[in-house]
Amino acid sequence: MNIQQMMEFEIGEALDKQLTELLMKSFEPLYHARSYFKQSPHLRLIAFDEQQHVIGQVGLDFRMMNLNGDPIRVLGIIDLCVQEEWQGGGIGRALMERVIALGDEHRIDFLLLFADRPDLYERIGFHTVSNICTWLQIDDQNQTTRGIGEARFEELMIRQVGDKRWTDGKLDLLGYLY
Ligand SMILES: CC(C)(COP(=O)(O)OP(=O)(O)OC[C@H]1O[C@@H](n2cnc3c(N)ncnc32)[C@H](O)[C@@H]1OP(=O)(O)O)[C@@H](O)C(=O)NCCC(=O)NCCS
Numbered sequence: 053m054n055i056q057q058m059m060e061f062e063i064g065e066a067l068d069k070q071l072t073e074l075l076m077k078s079f080e081p082l083y084h085a086r087s088y089f090k091q092s093p094h095l096r097l098i099a100f101d102e103q104q105h106v107i108g109q110v111g112l113d114f115r116m117m118n119l120n121g122d123p124i125r126v127l128g129i130i131d132l133c134v135q136e137e138w139q140g141g142g143i144g145r146a147l148m149e150r151v152i153a154l155g156d157e158h159r160i161d162f163l164l165l166f167a168d169r170p171d172l173y174e175r176i177g178f179h180t181v182s183n184i185c186t187w188l189q190i191d192d193q194n195q196t197t198r199g200i201g202e203a204r205f206e207e208l209m210i211r212q213v214g215d216k217r218w219t220d221g222k223l224d225l226l227g228y229l230y
Contacts, residue, residue: 053107053143055099055150060092070106071098078133090190091228093130097150099143108134108143110151111230114160118224119183124216127155129165130230148176155213162218163211166230170209178209183223190228201229 063071071087083089093111101107111130116123129151134143155163167173170180182204189198210218 053099053101053146055097055146057095057097057150059095063087063096067098067106071096071109074106074109074133074135075131077136079131084192089131090192090195090230093230097147099134099147101138106135107138108132108147110147112151112154113230115227117164117226118222120219120221120223122216125159125161125214126164127151127158127160127162127213128230129163132165144172145176148173152176152211155211159214161212161214161216163213165209166205166207167209168207170207173209173211176211178211180206180209181218181220182206183208183221185223185225185229187225187229188227 068087072085075087076083076085088111093113095112097110097112098106099108110132113128113130115126115128117126118124132144132147151163154160163178165173165178184202184204185208186200186202189201190196191198212218
């Protein structure tokens with residue numbers, strides 16, 4: 053198994069097809085027939101087997117967010133998944149360790165994700181936070197902007213990377229919610 057980091061625009065059609073199949077299988081019945089749910093990530097970490105077939109992936113989004121008036125540098129983690137026949141072998145953890153390493157190596161204040169299974173992420177240093185979020189709503193069916201949403205999410209988890217401390221209160225995502 054090897055993990056490669058790719059910018060989204062470097063991904064060719066054949067690889068995009070493999071990613072689409074993996075994502076559709078992993079997040080059935082929600083996922084559309086494309087390699088992203090609402091918006092494409094900026095880059096991905098992709099795990100390949102010896103024959104260079106995709107066996108796992110995680111999307112990454114880097115952007116500024118606004119936490120109670122303070123600009124924060126956020127690396128967002130999107131749609132982590134591993135082929136069913138490869139699950140339980142440490143690939144999910146290896147992908148997340150690479151994400152954490154990116155956070156440690158670069159100018160990032162927080163890693164952020166919306167978790168279906170918080171237990172997986174608690175074991176690697178993430179914790180649940182409870183902020184009132186504002187975000188740009190995208191209709192995933194027809195790919196149009198719906199408006200501005202405001203809500204609290206039980207699934208929101210973060211991992212502090214830099215010196216900044218997370219605070220309760222308002223989190224403006226300054227963009228769409230992944
Ligand atoms: C979640 C997922 C990415 C984990 O990938 P994986 O390669 O199987 O994970 P790993 O083998 O690295 O295991 C990571 C941890 O999860 C645990 N784990 C893995 N599969 C599990 C399962 N089915 N049930 C419970 N725990 C599980 C492992 O014990 C391990 O914990 P540890 O490191 O403390 O021992 C994979 O199961 C998957 O693609 N699921 C479908 C998509 C999904 O739900 N993604 C997460 C959205 S939040």
